[in-house]
Amino acid sequence: VGELTATDLKGKKVFVRADLNVPLDDSQNITDDTRIRAAIPTIKHLIQNGAKVILSSHLGRPKGVTPKFSLAPLVPRLSELLGIQVVKADDCIGPEVEKSVASLPEGGVLLLENVRFYKEEEKNDPEFAKNLASLADLYVNDAFGTAHRAHASTEGVTKFLKPSVAGFLLQKELDYLVGAVSSPKRPFAAIVGGSKVSSKIGVIESLLEKCDILLLGGGMIFTFYKAQGLSVGSSLVEEDKLNLATSLLEKAKAKGVSLLLPTDVVIADKFAPDANSKVVPSSAIPEGWMGLDIGPDSIKTFNEALETTQTVIWNGPMGVFEFDKFAVGTEAIAKKLADLSANGVTTIIGGGDSVAAVEKVGVAEKMSHISTGGGASLELLEGKELPGVLALEEATPVAV
Numbered sequence: 001v002g003e004l005t006a007t008d009l010k011g012k013k014v015f016v017r018a019d020l021n022v023p024l025d026d027s028q029n030i031t032d033d034t035r036i037r038a039a040i041p042t043i044k045h046l047i048q049n050g051a052k053v054i055l056s057s058h059l060g061r062p063k064g065v066t067p068k069f070s071l072a073p074l075v076p077r078l079s080e081l082l083g084i085q086v087v088k089a090d091d092c093i094g095p096e097v098e099k100s101v102a103s104l105p106e107g108g109v110l111l112l113e114n115v116r117f118y119k120e121e122e123k124n125d126p127e128f129a130k131n132l133a134s135l136a137d138l139y140v141n142d143a144f145g146t147a148h149r150a151h152a153s154t155e156g157v158t159k160f161l162k163p164s165v166a167g168f169l170l171q172k173e174l175d176y177l178v179g180a181v182s183s184p185k186r187p188f189a190a191i192v193g194g195s196k197v198s199s200k201i202g203v204i205e206s207l208l209e210k211c212d213i214l215l216l217g218g219g220m221i222f223t224f225y226k227a228q229g230l231s232v233g234s235s236l237v238e239e240d241k242l243n244l245a246t247s248l249l250e251k252a253k254a255k256g257v258s259l260l261l262p263t264d265v266v267i268a269d270k271f272a273p274d275a276n277s278k279v280v281p282s283s284a285i286p287e288g289w290m291g292l293d294i295g296p297d298s299i300k301t302f303n304e305a306l307e308t309t310q311t312v313i314w315n316g317p318m319g320v321f322e323f324d325k326f327a328v329g330t331e332a333i334a335k336k337l338a339d340l341s342a343n344g345v346t347t348i349i350g351g352g353d354s355v356a357a358v359e360k361v362g363v364a365e366k367m368s369h370i371s372t373g374g375g376a377s378l379e380l381l382e383g384k385e386l387p388g389v390l391a392l393e394e395a396t397p398v399a400v
């Protein structure tokens with residue numbers, strides 16, 4: 001992928017696609033600005049080099065023009081972080097936008113309105129992509145979180161606007177989620193959690209090809225237990241995935257991967273934050289009880305296994321960490337990874353719920369890399385090509 005470095009940026013109109021799809025509350029306040037902060041280095045680099053930045057993103061999944069999905073609430077935070085007043089356009093294409101672009105000074109930033117206000121965006125309509133492209137001289141894709149979508153502003157636009165290059169965030173995500181995972185410093189451990197095996201099959205299969213140690217946690221473990229003939233009480237089980245669980249265990253064995261399942265679990269008498277709970281061996285879950293977290297022995301075993309590693313990737317919580325009582329396993333892993341990071345181990349948090357867990361524990365800053373993608377990081381970890389990245393590879397790379 002062409003990188004954004006020594007290009008001559010001065011005076012150039014640069015179309016930057018970022019993923020500023022941040023959560024807003026009912027009063028339109030940003031409740032998590034991580035994605036805005038993550039987009040700043042590329043935009044700063046551009047403005048410091050005298051470019052005119054045309055900034056574009058989607059927000060939510062609007063059906064047509066919907067005021068509550070406007071990007072307007074992002075302007076104050078963006079302006080604050082960039083140290084300049086960001087100008088907001090009311091549209092993302094058309095004569096008014098063209099006028100605003102024409103009056104943009106060097107080092108200025110124009111934030112376009114939500115690209116998904118046009119259905120042509122998600123349809124990857126060539127005419128719409130061409131209209132977006134016509135605004136600028138150069139395309140920078142920094143929207144890692146949306147790189148798994150072949151949309152007009154992430155994919156189609158590269159056909160009409162060259163050079164098309166990756167921004168710093170997109171590049172960093174690829175360096176860690178592809179680079180560090182494909183050629184890891186070994187031993188390399190993968191920790192995979194989450195409630196369903198079905199949503200993690202691809203990730204587990206792909207990581208089994210690369211890792212030395214695989215630690216499994218979260219609701220999915222009960223499908224593995226049941227596949228091994230254990231009783232799981234009323235724990236979550238995907239009955240149609242029992243054979244798959246068995247074959248994943250066999251595959252790990254055949255590949256020489258040390259696959260560890262929790263040896264004890266925290267069980268509850270109902271799915272609620274105030275449920276009665278106790279710790280039992282994984283082989284002794286009584287009828288009517290459900291497993292909601294990994295137990296203390298498992299935490300100890302997992303920690304010991306992690307001690308030996310040089311690279312760790314984590315995707316998916318160990319238990320129902322939204323309930324404090326069942327957050328202990330997930331929080332212990334987050335703390336362990338923070339310690340390992342401090343000792344020079346490469347620690348990668350692969351998107352979604354595990355990011356929320358690491359943030360809850362307050363150790364986000366300690367990790368080598370925290371992905372800003374949900375679906376995008378999952379697809380990348382499954383070994384899939386992301387259309388937004390592929391489009392850049394096919395576009396003319398910029399000399400560095």
Ligand code: 3PG
Nearest residue numbers: 019021061145146374375
């Ligand atoms: C995300 O939040 O995962 C990205 O912004 C992509 O959003 P989407 O799933 O609506 O395409």
